[in-house]
Amino acid sequence: MTLFEEVPVTTTDEIPVRRVEMRVNGETRAANIEPRLLLAHLLRNGLQLTGTHTGCDTTNCGACTVLFDGQPVKSCTVFAVQADGHDITTVEGLATASELHPIQEGFKDEHGLQCGFCTPGMMLSAKALLDENPNPTEDDVRWALSGNLCRCTGYQNIVKAVLWAAEKLRHDAPADAPADDGGEA
Amino acid sequence: MALDEIKIGGLGASRKRVEDNRFIRGKGNYVDDVVLPGMLHMEILRSPLAHARIKSIDVSGAWAIPGVRLVLTGEMMAARNLAWMPTLSYDTQAVLATDKVRFQGQEVACVIADDPYVAKDGCEAIVVDYEPLPPIVNPTQAMAPDAPLIRDDKVNQVDNKVFDWEVGDKEGTDRAFAEADVVSEIDMHYPRSHPSPIEACGSIADFDRSTSKLTVYMTTQAPHIIRAAVSLVAEIPEHMIRIIAPDLGGGFGNKVPVYPGYVASILASILTERPVKWIEDKSGNLISTGFGRDVYLKGQVAMRNDGKILGVRMHTESDHGAFFSDAQPSKFKIGLMHSAFACYDIPNAHLTATGVYTNKAPGGVAYRCSFRVTEAMYFQERMIQAAADDLGMDQAEFRRVNLVRDDDFPHRTPFGFLTDSGQYEKCLDIGLEAIGYADFKQEQEEARKRGRLLGIGISTMTEPLGAGNSREYDILGIKMFDSAELRVHMTGKAILRTGAKTQGQGHETTWAQIVAHELGIPADDIVVEEGDTDTAPFGMGTYASRSTPVAGAAVAMVSRKIRAKARKIAAHLLEVSEEDVEWELGRFYVRGAQDRGVSIQECAMAAYSNVPDGMEPGLENNAYYDPPNLTWPFACYIAKVEVDPETGVWDVLKMVAVDDCGVRINPMIVEGQIMGGLTEAYAMANMQFITFDEDGNCIGSNYMDYLLPTAWETPGFELHEVVTPCPHHPIGAKGIGECATVGGPAAFVNAVMDALKHTGVRNIDMPLLPDRVYGALTTGSDISGMPPVKTEA
Numbered sequence: 014m015t016l017f018e019e020v021p022v023t024t025t026d027e028i029p030v031r032r033v034e035m036r037v038n039g040e041t042r043a044a045n046i047e048p049r050l051l052l053a054h055l056l057r058n059g060l061q062l063t064g065t066h067t068g069c070d071t072t073n074c075g076a077c078t079v080l081f082d083g084q085p086v087k088s089c090t091v092f093a094v095q096a097d098g099h100d101i102t103t104v105e106g107l108a109t110a111s112e113l114h115p116i117q118e119g120f121k122d123e124h125g126l127q128c129g130f131c132t133p134g135m136m137l138s139a140k141a142l143l144d145e146n147p148n149p150t151e152d153d154v155r156w157a158l159s160g161n162l163c164r165c166t167g168y169q170n171i172v173k174a175v176l177w178a179a180e181k182l183r184h185d186a187p188a189d190a191p192a193d194d195g196g197e198a
Numbered sequence: 199m200a201l202d203e204i205k206i207g208g209l210g211a212s213r214k215r216v217e218d219n220r221f222i223r224g225k226g227n228y229v230d231d232v233v234l235p236g237m238l239h240m241e242i243l244r245s246p247l248a249h250a251r252i253k254s255i256d257v258s259g260a261w262a263i264p265g266v267r268l269v270l271t272g273e274m275m276a277a278r279n280l281a282w283m284p285t286l287s288y289d290t291q292a293v294l295a296t297d298k299v300r301f302q303g304q305e306v307a308c309v310i311a312d313d314p315y316v317a318k319d320g321c322e323a324i325v326v327d328y329e330p331l332p333p334i335v336n337p338t339q340a341m342a343p344d345a346p347l348i349r350d351d352k353v354n355q356v357d358n359k360v361f362d363w364e365v366g367d368k369e370g371t372d373r374a375f376a377e378a379d380v381v382s383e384i385d386m387h388y389p390r391s392h393p394s395p396i397e398a399c400g401s402i403a404d405f406d407r408s409t410s411k412l413t414v415y416m417t418t419q420a421p422h423i424i425r426a427a428v429s430l431v432a433e434i435p436e437h438m439i440r441i442i443a444p445d446l447g448g449g450f451g452n453k454v455p456v457y458p459g460y461v462a463s464i465l466a467s468i469l470t471e472r473p474v475k476w477i478e479d480k481s482g483n484l485i486s487t488g489f490g491r492d493v494y495l496k497g498q499v500a501m502r503n504d505g506k507i508l509g510v511r512m513h514t515e516s517d518h519g520a521f522f523s524d525a526q527p528s529k530f531k532i533g534l535m536h537s538a539f540a541c542y543d544i545p546n547a548h549l550t551a552t553g554v555y556t557n558k559a560p561g562g563v564a565y566r567c568s569f570r571v572t573e574a575m576y577f578q579e580r581m582i583q584a585a586a587d588d589l590g591m592d593q594a595e596f597r598r599v600n601l602v603r604d605d606d607f608p609h610r611t612p613f614g615f616l617t618d619s620g621q622y623e624k625c626l627d628i629g630l631e632a633i634g635y636a637d638f639k640q641e642q643e644e645a646r647k648r649g650r651l652l653g654i655g656i657s658t659m660t661e662p663l664g665a666g667n668s669r670e671y672d673i674l675g676i677k678m679f680d681s682a683e684l685r686v687h688m689t690g691k692a693i694l695r696t697g698a699k700t701q702g703q704g705h706e707t708t709w710a711q712i713v714a715h716e717l718g719i720p721a722d723d724i725v726v727e728e729g730d731t732d733t734a735p736f737g738m739g740t741y742a743s744r745s746t747p748v749a750g751a752a753v754a755m756v757s758r759k760i761r762a763k764a765r766k767i768a769a770h771l772l773e774v775s776e777e778d779v780e781w782e783l784g785r786f787y788v789r790g791a792q793d794r795g796v797s798i799q800e801c802a803m804a805a806y807s808n809v810p811d812g813m814e815p816g817l818e819n820n821a822y823y824d825p826p827n828l829t830w831p832f833a834c835y836i837a838k839v840e841v842d843p844e845t846g847v848w849d850v851l852k853m854v855a856v857d858d859c860g861v862r863i864n865p866m867i868v869e870g871q872i873m874g875g876l877t878e879a880y881a882m883a884n885m886q887f888i889t890f891d892e893d894g895n896c897i898g899s900n901y902m903d904y905l906l907p908t909a910w911e912t913p914g915f916e917l918h919e920v921v922t923p924c925p926h927h928p929i930g931a932k933g934i935g936e937c938a939t940v941g942g943p944a945a946f947v948n949a950v951m952d953a954l955k956h957t958g959v960r961n962i963d964m965p966l967l968p969d970r971v972y973g974a975l976t977t978g979s980d981i982s983g984m985p986p987v988k989t990e991a
Contacts, residue, residue: 047315049315050315054314057230057231058233062224063224063228063230063231064223064224064225064226065224066228066230066396066397066447067230068396068397068398068447068480069396069480069900069901070479070480071480071901071902073900073901073902074396074480074901076396076397076447103224104222104223104224105223105224107223107224108223113222113223117222117223120218120222121214121215121218121219121222122214124214124215124866124867124869124870126218126221126222126702127448127703127704127870127874128395128396128397128445128446128447128448128449128701128702129217129218129220129221129222129226129445129447130226130228130395130396130397130447130448131396131447132221132222133224136222154909155909155910156909156910158908158909159908159909159910160908161908161909162396162901162906163396163909164394164395164396164448164450164874164878164906165448165702165870165874166870166873166874166877167873167874167875167876167877167912167915168877168908168909168912169873169912169914169915170870170873171909172909
């Protein structure tokens with residue numbers, strides 16, 4: 014799929030257009046874009062993935078956090094062209110059609126959100142942490158989320174939500190492979 | 199059988215929030231998520247200078263950029279009588295500057311283009327020729343006799359004063375001071391801060407020429423006030439204006455005023471006949487929209503040797519920026535500053551207040567507080583601690599001597615409010631116990647011997663939340679009541695709409711709980727909508743912790759009206775007279791025959807299919823609620839800190855909050871509000887302030903300079919509760935969203951001052967940055983936070 018071709022809003026002679034292709038939430042997406050377009054804006058305006066919010070424009074608040082090849086980045090200061098050929102996960106990619114991700118469940122269960130604006134970025138930073146460290150301490154969580162600002166909750170319940178999710182993920186993970194002792198099932 | 203109230207999500211249930219279902223999926227609908235066909239994008243060009251005359255504006259460069267559709271300047275606005283707009287405090291504010299710019303970041307021109315990037319390009323291409331004028335950055339400078347006049351646009355404005363205001367009993371207070379054994383004095387500054395919701399402001403104006411209807415999606419906490427304001431400013435009939443506040447990414451008072459961007463986007467849509475979206479960037483939000491605080495205090499407390507306070511004097515000087523655009527009740531120029539000392543039994547008090555214009559952004563909004571209550575309670579609790587120290591009395595004991603007793607209600611406060619209930623000493627005792635106060639003196643002493651500086655700070659306060667009543671509270675003459683409308687469908691499901699507007703407080707969850715409590719309809723069967731002026735009943739919106747006290751009360755009252763009608767239907771269905779019908783949660787039954795009953799759902803069905811003769815069909819109603827008084831939650835916050843004498847850095851060892859907000863509708867949400875409030879209190883005490891250099895440059899125009907606490911430095915909080923139901927609220931609830939932000943800062947500051955007490959330092963102005971604390975420690979002097987002024991070279 015191409016983007017902006019049917020709405021050539023800024024294609025004047027002086028502005029070059031580049032084609033990019035990336036995997037977003039598991040699907041290959043392509044777009045013709047201005048090189049100066051920020052990844053956050055491509056996701057929001059081009060791909061209509063408006064769960065990625067822009068808060069501060071200066072890489073401080075983390076509302077725009079997405080996973081870039083599994084690592085959290087602030088998409089308001091990543092050019093979309095930098096994502097060419099890479100793998101992007103947004104909040105829309107967390108849940109499956111039938112099931113919420115445990116982090117999403119945790120945020121609801123522990124009242125880890127109020128206005129909801131920071132929540133997508135917060136959850137993606139949490140996911141990056143839990144992917145790397147399934148058994149984090151409270152301090153690990155606080156440190157991992159320190160690039161994401163929340164003005165509503167005071168963080169205490171966000172931390173609880175992430176620990177709740179960690180616990181659930183550990184519980185849900187398939188048990189260790191059975192020892193190869195030839196035992197019968 | 200009556201229903202189990204907790205099971206149906208009624209009062210007291212920690213019901214999980216229904217709004218979370220969309221937010222955790224990234225499916226919230228914030229203003230910037232709204233896309234309309236053919237939509238253009240607007241960007242604002244702002245002044246780089248704090249005070250300057252505009253000599254010329256050349257917009258030809260912007261027009262030359264392909265994709266630019268419109269450039270708006272002050273001159274074009276003036277041609278349509280839109281260069282100035284009224285503020286919510288009977289002043290005027292420039293929409294786009296015509297004559298002068300009066301603060302850094304003021305709106306000068308707007309570019310409307312096909313694409314937001316192109317709109318920014320357009321702003322870059324505008325050339326403005328400014329003639330710099332001397333900037334004024336604090337009240338002292340503003341009131342100097344030779345100060346340049348900031349508001350030379352106003353006829354009869356001869357100086358930079360906005361108002362003088364006073365309240366209280368001057369003669370009585372003078373007598374109290376004459377009779378006092380000890381008089382304690384302290385001066386301080388509550389610094390300028392910014393509410394800074396993560397989502398900045400924005401609007402999408404959509405004027406439809408074919409219907410003459412204007413629809414505006416807007417980041418507003420008070421859509422109906424905005425509708426009235428737009429109608430007055432733009433001279434569009436009110437019924438042709440529809441304001442929609444979709445999901446808001448926080449508000450905290452920042453989204454109450456009317457901003458130039460809103461007005462400009464409306465005019466742009468009218469002129470282009472296309473929807474125009476304006477999304478403010480963070481820097482624009484921080485430097486130009488409603489700040490909070492910025493008040494200087496001279497405080498005096500008159501006491502007897504036994505600790506009894508005889509009188510207090512307060513004089514405040516408030517810095518309102520270039521335009522008086524506070525959203526305050528019109529009677530009270532410095533908000534509810536005179537709610538100070540409401541929890542103490544003090545016979546005499548006198549407050550004088552002066553407001554001034556400076557070359558800073560306008561505002562003075564109620565940043566997570568009920569109209570300057572935050573400043574009032576901070577000043578109160580800092581004065582109380584200084585007074586206790588000056589008297590040589592224990593800070594907890596000093597409070598105990600002066601707190602209003604449980605049996606002394608209703609109680610007239612020193613400045614004339616009437617409080618109605620409270621268990622103040624109980625809250626204090628719970629807090630002292632939780633922090634370990636009994637053993638602290640010894641711990642502090644021993645720590646000090648080893649070079650460690652520990653301190654405990656207490657803050658006790660009751661604050662007035664939930665304006666009105668409408669006798670005393672109005673904004674621009676619009677009385678401060680609120681409303682709810684409830685429609686029960688034939689299957690017993692319902693839709694509720696109110697005049698409030700949630701910004702994260704969870705109204706979609708909690709309002710349904712009130713209906714469940716009153717009618718026994720499960721909360722899951724009730725959908726709640728707010729924010730659309732075409733569908734919601736008229737209300738004054740959500741700020742000043744007024745939702746639960748006013749709109750929440752309206753929700754209970756409309757539910758009772760529904761129940762009253764359902765009772766008549768029940769009597770008809772049960773074939774008994776109405777007097778013989780009894781109610782228990784969820785059903786009516788025949789007195790003396792409890793098994794003969796009908797459920798509220800059966801009554802709902804009958805309302806549409808089998809009404810008694812002469813009764814109107816249907817089951818819907820509305821309620822406009824004008825509260826008889828404010829609600830008066832009480833709180834005791836106690837912080838224990840350690841100050842590092844080598845660096846001036848202080849850490850919170852423990853923070854205890856004891857809140858009495860009356861009946862808790864949803865305890866989970868109440869606790870969430872308290873923790874959020876405590877974090878903003880910590881932020882203001884520790885790091886969060888917006889200051890200016892001597893040229894009026896805003897220091898704090900982005901999140902690298904304006905520091906907000908992250909998960910890493912925010913301390914943990916220990917919460918306790920006391921429940922004293924509000925005597926006049928239909929379900930006994932009081933406001934809670936702002937208590938901790940209001941009462942919390944003094945607890946942190948008092949704790950640091952307690953740790954430094956041996957040095958003789960009496961005050962450090964917030965925020966207590968390491969360099970300020972270190973400076974106080976090393977010099978033994980108080981530290982003032984007043985911004986520096988330019989001196990002649």
